[in-house]
Amino acid sequence: MNSLCQLLSKLLAAVLIGCVRLYQLLLSPIFGRQCRFQPTCSHYYIGAVEKYGPLRGTLKGLWRICRCNPFCRGGYDPP
Numbered sequence: 001m002n003s004l005c006q007l008l009s010k011l012l013a014a015v016l017i018g019c020v021r022l023y024q025l026l027l028s029p030i031f032g033r034q035c036r037f038q039p040t041c042s043h044y045y046i047g048a049v050e051k052y053g054p055l056r057g058t059l060k061g062l063w064r065i066c067r068c069n070p071f072c073r074g075g076y077d078p079p
Helices: 002-026 041-052 054-067
Strands: none
Touching: 002 041, 002 054, 041 054
């Protein structure tokens, strides 16, 4: 049972990361460099999912995207 949960977690993480990679390939070049942080929000999301897993990594990635706005200074913020 535990190995099944780990397998599903890894599969979900791979799907989420694949979606972000598609975004990086197809949509990101259209909008140009908009992120105020280093690494960019999409790279941060991928790192967070790899480090914390699909659920917690997604929550951290969404929080980072919410903070990426004109009222935030940005800067270096690793996952």
